[in-house]
Amino acid sequence: MKKLTVSDEGELPVRIAAVLRDAIVEGRLSVDQRLPSEQDLAEQFGVSRPTVREALKRLAAQSLIRTQRGATGGAFVNRLSYDTAAAQLITTSTLLLSMNAVDFETACEARYALERACVPFAAARRTPDHLAAMRAEIARQAEPGLSDEAFCASDVAFHRALVDAAANPVLSYQLAGAVEAMQPLMNMITFTARSRERIVALHSAIADAIEAGDASAADAALSALAAYSTALGEQVRQSRGVRKANGNA
Amino acid sequence: MKKLTVSDEGELPVRIAAVLRDAIVEGRLSVDQRLPSEQDLAEQFGVSRPTVREALKRLAAQSLIRTQRGATGGAFVNRLSYDTAAAQLITTSTLLLSMNAVDFETACEARYALERACVPFAAARRTPDHLAAMRAEIARQAEPGLSDEAFCASDVAFHRALVDAAANPVLSYQLAGAVEAMQPLMNMITFTARSRERIVALHSAIADAIEAGDASAADAALSALAAYSTALGEQVRQSRGVRKANGNA
């Protein structure tokens, strides 16, 4: 029984988790490979089973491993899928924006800058499926009785379809965080200043340009949408400022 | 003592962690607020203390909370900083790329597309500090005896400086993942095909254009660097393919 040694800083489970994570990242533990049982790990690291369990739970929280009960159960190295990685990215980004008081302008600038980076590829590679997805969301956004929540969700879906049209999974993964995390901020804008016709028109212009393979036209339309969003944000900010100035502060 | 109820799917610590995470995300628990003690949480949820501990460790693994020992200790809601969020994003992105056999071309395309999105802002807003950082890395890359590892690390630092020059923390956060996660892939290229003079020259061209505030020139230089990287990747891929064809299959 080899006794694994860990650095002597910090808490035990953190250090053990770091050892195992490094083993995974550096490829010494490959996908779907089974880790030793909790009992074995406890003996190898010279700690108790709950301590090992905490380390494993840390890894499980990051989707690096999964556990199965039963005779052939245990902890297995997870293949990190784009979906789970994107989901984690979205929650992290959302929290980051909400807890750091990021102003709307900064977030909006970042989002549209990243999205514009996808446009040339989308114009070149879009498939009928992507176009259909974009058109469907545009049609939905034009429905009269649509709730604000549904409109914003459809807005997100439209932009994700645009990003997916670039047919680059790494771009889609990165952009998912930027687009989804901004939904709360965008909701705030859309709920306050109604502006659906204009947005739908710009969305249509983008879809048309993408369908025509005209990257520069799509870029222009997206830039116009960015400018419009920024202006709306500014408008809301000013009205808020006025309200606050008139308020009890 | 109110008894909190959780949904009846999945394992206990996962559900408890979800309840607490929602409370944090939805703002019912604010930054630096102290959570009830493990004992209290155990009673409120009607489970044992180790079960609560596992739930807390899941949250700690995501940097949502931190724990302190001692009399006034406990679990506190963390303010998610850009740095910790970026660190998480980097590890996730690195794993995602390494475990999903993303080809170099796709990753390279995504990286340079995102980076180009930052260039106009960098050209407009760069400060002397940003320029000095970029120049320092270029000088380092031109040192004769520099190891491959150090050269690649400096390459990453240069590109991060370029991104930071855009002066948008959200962009910097997003790009950190894309740039850092690609370092292993880029290392593979640089270690194989030596090409430092060319890279240094392109870096200098980028820095010059950024200093001059010339966004289109910087964009052109960055595009040239992207094309050169892609070509190198293709070259390495072909030599690998030949070697594999000549090898033992």
Add this chain to the structure above:
DNA sequence: AGACATTAATTGTTTGACATTTCTCCCATT
């Protein structure tokens, strides 16, 4: 008033036990 020991509160860690799940293998029945 200040330095120092005490104490209380809280998390960190261990030990031991039992519950639950799931596969494997053997045996009995058809």
Add this chain to the structure above:
DNA sequence: AATGGGAGAAATGTCAAACAATTAATGTCT
């Protein structure tokens, strides 16, 4: 002989109780 079911084994999930380590507040002595 083939198939079905049940016992057993192995692993994780959960609980209980205790002790160790750490930290801040408190009280006491000089």
